[in-house]
Amino acid sequence: MATIHRPATDIGVGKAARTPADYVWAVARIAIGWVFLWAFLDKTFGWGFATPADKAWLAGGSPTTGFLKGTGEHALGGFFTSLAGQAWVDWLFMAGLAGVGLALVLGVGTRVAAVAGGAMLLLMWAAALPLETNPFVDDHIVYAIVLAGLALTGAGTTLGLGNLPVVQRNGWLK
Template identity: 85%
Template sequence: MATTIHRPVTHTHVVKAARTPADYVWAVARIALGWIFLWAFLDKTFGWGLATPAAKAWINGGSPTTGFLKGAGENAFGGFFSSLAGQVWVDWLFMAGLAGVGLALVLGIGTRVAAGAGTAMLLLMWAAGLPLETNPFVDDHIVYALVLVGLALTGAGGTLGLGGLPVVRRTPWLK
């Protein structure tokens, strides 16, 4: 009779696949889209005069949601979105979302969570704009949401980001 000897594995070596050009394209897309969210947060907070004048900055008492949501009043879901405009909890949730999604994407940590939260925010902004003026279905909010889904599915935080750190790789919600 043959005897099988089982030996414990004492050393394993994981070979990391080489980065492809597509990995770098997704990483740059991640950082660029993260910057869009982060810039929106910074401009609405401080009113640096590009999209938000200083007088309407959040730190000067302005509401970061009022202009956009009040403008949705005549659209398909306008009554719902107009009722949210200027509410403190909506402003805080919106700004936390912009900052959180932006930082996560730029740093490459929590890319999956950021992609989910960012997609939800973008779909709500898309719905607030219905019906669309220049296209019956697709606008930049939908395109950005699709890019966020792609970032989550490709693990884009590991290239040119901190997503490759061992603690991030071991912790599923940080991926």
């Protein structure tokens, strides 16, 4: 297999010339990051979009109960229903939403966020099996594929903080 050697300026190190694709990936990164971050904020404060104020995490509600309790009739429903409302699941889920959202919006830790976000999305996809409108693919799978693309293209370097020296020196922050 041939190895492709590209100058450092082509992969986001330093002041590289950006391509239109770089900006598309950056906007996709920020948009998906906002989806995760918004879910965290709405579930925390109950701003009335997906979460009413009386079911907000800060009001004593469980951010996982609504979704997971509704999986009872699905293939893996018994497993996911048993997780609903458990404090450790709520904390892990909310930390994931906040961490993935912030990392993607800022463009730091994009690879770690893509893996964590992809895992979260695949678990939500599995909780909904069998799917009602398509036998295999839903928005969770599409988002997970886009997250993989973000990680593989170094999307944090365009319109993000991925070019900071500390990020460039520490591979896990890319």
